Amino acid sequence: MVKMIYELLFGFLIICVGLLEFGNSADVTKFGAIGDGKTDDSKAFLKAWEKVCGANDPQTLQIPHGKNFLLQPLAFNGPCKSTIQVQLLGNLVGPESSGWLGDQKDKWIIFRGVDDLLFKGSGTIDGRGEPWWKAAKPKDDTNRPTSLCFQSCNNLQVKGFTSINSPRNHISITGCNRASISNVNLIAPEESPNTDGIDISGSNQINITDSYIGTGDDCVAVNGGSVGIIIRNVNCGPGHGLSIGSLGRNGKRETVEQVRVQNCTFNRTDNGARIKTWPGGSGYVKNITFEQITLIEAKNPIIIDQFYGHCYPNCKGGNSAVEIRDVRFIGFNGTSMSKEAIKLNCSSVCGCDNVALEQVNIKSAVRGKGIEAVCNNARVACQHSVPSVEC
Numbered sequence: 001m002v003k004m005i006y007e008l009l010f011g012f013l014i015i016c017v018g019l020l021e022f023g024n025s026a027d028v029t030k031f032g033a034i035g036d037g038k039t040d041d042s043k044a045f046l047k048a049w050e051k052v053c054g055a056n057d058p059q060t061l062q063i064p065h066g067k068n069f070l071l072q073p074l075a076f077n078g079p080c081k082s083t084i085q086v087q088l089l090g091n092l093v094g095p096e097s098s099g100w101l102g103d104q105k106d107k108w109i110i111f112r113g114v115d116d117l118l119f120k121g122s123g124t125i126d127g128r129g130e131p132w133w134k135a136a137k138p139k140d141d142t143n144r145p146t147s148l149c150f151q152s153c154n155n156l157q158v159k160g161f162t163s164i165n166s167p168r169n170h171i172s173i174t175g176c177n178r179a180s181i182s183n184v185n186l187i188a189p190e191e192s193p194n195t196d197g198i199d200i201s202g203s204n205q206i207n208i209t210d211s212y213i214g215t216g217d218d219c220v221a222v223n224g225g226s227v228g229i230i231i232r233n234v235n236c237g238p239g240h241g242l243s244i245g246s247l248g249r250n251g252k253r254e255t256v257e258q259v260r261v262q263n264c265t266f267n268r269t270d271n272g273a274r275i276k277t278w279p280g281g282s283g284y285v286k287n288i289t290f291e292q293i294t295l296i297e298a299k300n301p302i303i304i305d306q307f308y309g310h311c312y313p314n315c316k317g318g319n320s321a322v323e324i325r326d327v328r329f330i331g332f333n334g335t336s337m338s339k340e341a342i343k344l345n346c347s348s349v350c351g352c353d354n355v356a357l358e359q360v361n362i363k364s365a366v367r368g369k370g371i372e373a374v375c376n377n378a379r380v381a382c383q384h385s386v387p388s389v390e391c
């Protein structure tokens with residue numbers, strides 16, 4: 001009898017904990033979602049969203065385990081009356097590129113104007129990007145959608161899930177204040193074009209931690225209007241490394257400041273720590289720190305490129321440049337696949353000011369080969385660095 005009472009009390013406790021965690025729940029299957037990977041479940045998801053967004057108390061949108069929900073382009077719009085948790089346990093599947101419906105061409109799933117949103121779970125977002133990649137022209141990503149977008153979502157938390165084969169970048173953070181992304185896996189083939197892991201623009205106080213990103217482009221790209229970005233414990237590769245920019249294209253004024261990248265690994269990436277700006281642009285990149293970085297056969301471990309766009313040395317619009325200053329590369333260790341392990345290719349217009357390299361130890365990944373640093377128009381302080389930088 002005592003054991004039975006104990007079991008009943010324990011079961012009741014579990015139910016109470018579940019209610020505290022999930023609050024009032026809206027399971028998408030209760031709103032008509034089938035989850036067979038073939039039936040369009042978009043309308044059911046929107047009905048469930050209407051319910052949770054309009055409720056006065058905290059809500060959970062549940063996407064159950066063991067099902068594959070085919071979704072057309074969807075916009076989950078706020079503001080909502082209370083806080084919302086999206087619990088992704090099942091899988092979201094994108095439409096075939098030939099079956100794409102609606103006018104939302106550059107985004108698949110977007111949350112817009114939803115504050116205090118928690119998007120988490122162990123499920124998978126499958127963008128089914130391969131047909132999009134095959135149809136894309138080189139360097140053209142205008143007709144391919146981002147898998148998951150968050151626009152003007154303050155106090156955002158994103159964690160736990162896996163995104164595979166996005167047609168373009170996996171996650172976009174735009175116009176958000178205070179957001180954290182953690183324990184996500186973002187995966188696409190190395191040859192897939194422009195499949196950035198996370199793109200940040202116009203956003204403040206964004207933390208990206210404890211994640212794996214292996215794609216066909218930048219693992220993380222920090223774009224214009226971004227301030228206070230922390231990227232920590234990210235395993236990057238394959239891909240193009242972690243980039244500030246590109247900035248200043250078509251003469252645009254753009255700014256990025258207060259970025260700190262810590263304890264990250266670049267594994268066989270095309271680049272490691274990179275800052276890239278276009279000639280003819282304006283604005284600035286300042287207060288940037290890359291520290292405690294592990295390199296495994298990275299092709300360009302440290303690179304600043306103020307001639308981005310493959311126009312060097314015959315660049316048009318070169319009477320102005322995005323200013324780069326107060327940049328620190330500290331504690332880099334590992335191997336480089338290229339001879340030029342450090343490239344500081346700065347513009348003669350304004351150059352790169354107050355660049356520091358400390359405790360850098362990079363060796364060639366090719367036995368018997370040496371490495372070197374290339375430096376143009378940069379003012380550099382170099383301490384305990386191999387290769388040494390003279391500029």
